[in-house]
Amino acid sequence: MRASAAAPKSLGMKPLQDLYPDDFAHCYGCGRLNADGLHVKSEWHNGEAVARFHPAPQHIALPGFVYGGLIASLIDCHAMATAAAASMEKAGATPGVDPTPRFVTASLQVDYLRPTPLGPELELRARATEVGERKVIVGVMLRANDSDCARGRVVAVRMPAGMAQRDVSRSTDARSIE
Amino acid sequence: MRASAAAPKSLGMKPLQDLYPDDFAHCYGCGRLNADGLHVKSEWHNGEAVARFHPAPQHIALPGFVYGGLIASLIDCHAMATAAAASMEKAGATPGVDPTPRFVTASLQVDYLRPTPLGPELELRARATEVGERKVIVGVMLRANDSDCARGRVVAVRMPAGMAQRDVSRSTDARSIE
Numbered sequence: 001m002r003a004s005a006a007a008p009k010s011l012g013m014k015p016l017q018d019l020y021p022d023d024f025a026h027c028y029g030c031g032r033l034n035a036d037g038l039h040v041k042s043e044w045h046n047g048e049a050v051a052r053f054h055p056a057p058q059h060i061a062l063p064g065f066v067y068g069g070l071i072a073s074l075i076d077c078h079a080m081a082t083a084a085a086a087s088m089e090k091a092g093a094t095p096g097v098d099p100t101p102r103f104v105t106a107s108l109q110v111d112y113l114r115p116t117p118l119g120p121e122l123e124l125r126a127r128a129t130e131v132g133e134r135k136v137i138v139g140v141m142l143r144a145n146d147s148d149c150a151r152g153r154v155v156a157v158r159m160p161a162g163m164a165q166r167d168v169s170r171s172t173d174a175r176s177i178e
Numbered sequence: 179m180r181a182s183a184a185a186p187k188s189l190g191m192k193p194l195q196d197l198y199p200d201d202f203a204h205c206y207g208c209g210r211l212n213a214d215g216l217h218v219k220s221e222w223h224n225g226e227a228v229a230r231f232h233p234a235p236q237h238i239a240l241p242g243f244v245y246g247g248l249i250a251s252l253i254d255c256h257a258m259a260t261a262a263a264a265s266m267e268k269a270g271a272t273p274g275v276d277p278t279p280r281f282v283t284a285s286l287q288v289d290y291l292r293p294t295p296l297g298p299e300l301e302l303r304a305r306a307t308e309v310g311e312r313k314v315i316v317g318v319m320l321r322a323n324d325s326d327c328a329r330g331r332v333v334a335v336r337m338p339a340g341m342a343q344r345d346v347s348r349s350t351d352a353r354s355i356e
Contacts, residue, residue: 023241024240024241026238026240026241027238027239027240027245028236028237028238028239028245028247028248029245029246029247031238034236034238035236036236037236058206058212058213058214058215059206060204060205060206060209060212061205061206061282062202062204062205062280062282062337062341062342063201063202063204064341065341067205067206067207067251068254068282068283068286069206069207069247069248069250069251069252069254069255070206070247070251072247072250072251072254072286072288073245073247073248073250073251074247076246076247076250077247102240104239104240104246104290104293105246105290106289106290107287107288107289107290108246108250108286108287108288108290109285109286109287109288110250110285110286110287111284111285112282112283112284112285112286115282115338115340115341159240160293162293163240163242163243163293164240
């Protein structure tokens with residue numbers, strides 16, 4: 001009997017970013033409501049978040065290699081989702097099913113271990129290494145062609161209440177936000 | 179007598195990125211030959227690099243605030259230019275006049291000091307804190323509305339020879355590179 005080629009799917013599980021509240025789903029890196037954004041999607045499996053991303057040709061640093069700022073962006077958004085999921089699990093909620101709380105980045109450290117080739121799909125894997133009430137620390141590895149290319153260490157904090165007081169229509173161009 | 183409102187210009191000085199060799203001017207963040215890129219431009223004055231950038235409406239994190247991945251990208255490219263300029267000065271060359279050597283990022287640390295408002299022009303100022311033969315360490319401050327918003331510490335290294343061996347046409351879509 002031949003197994004299906006597709007990876008087993010967790011029935012009913014969504015990418016974590018698809019469960020951000022609408023008001024906070026405009027992020028250029030991972031917001032489903034940002035028409036011009038990167039749309040990073042992180043899935044949660046057994047305490048680990050996994051995302052895959054295919055850089056566009058313009059996401060170039062030097063010929064043949066991925067732009068480091070894109071790598072930092074992918075690590076950032078993937079880490080925020082990881083922090084949220086780890087925090088949810090600790091509180092008894094189900095990541096990928098229940099609404100995802102919004103975390104923001106306090107600090108981002110990226111070590112570029114080797115030049116990341118532009119062409120293959122990138123894979124990001126992340127785990128929370130410390131889950132506090134307000135602060136979560138996340139470790140991320142970005143790989144291409146089965147090689148470790150960049151390592152991230154990200155400090156995430158729960159979105160401060162003061163960041164939720166603005167109306168999107170006051171600060172963004174409605175044409176660029178679906 | 180009324181002084182001109184414009185800042186005095188250093189005659190004949192160009193942004194550092196405009197003096198990268200053509201083969202290495204495709205960077206998404208700062209390459210003049212990347213039609214879809216951010217086009218960060220850093221100018222060198224008395225040991226300090228200054229850049230100004232106006233985020234687009236889609237460069238949003240949460241409503242009203244700039245995306246952290248964009249901030250990391252601006253800090254990254256501005257730091258690489260700063261590293262190059264400091265290295266040039268040490269070698270007796272003139273930043274903004276002579277060709278700018280290409281550095282690449284070994285590590286990037288960004289501390290987000292406060293949410294960066296989306297709307298005003300951002301200002302980045304950077305200085306090299308250590309200038310070695312191969313490695314340069316750069317400190318960067320990003321400000322908006324005269325407030326410090328993000329601080330970067332970036333380790334730059336001279337572009338390894340192995341990164342210069344690829345042809346841009348093999349890895350990028352020619353339509354996206356002018």
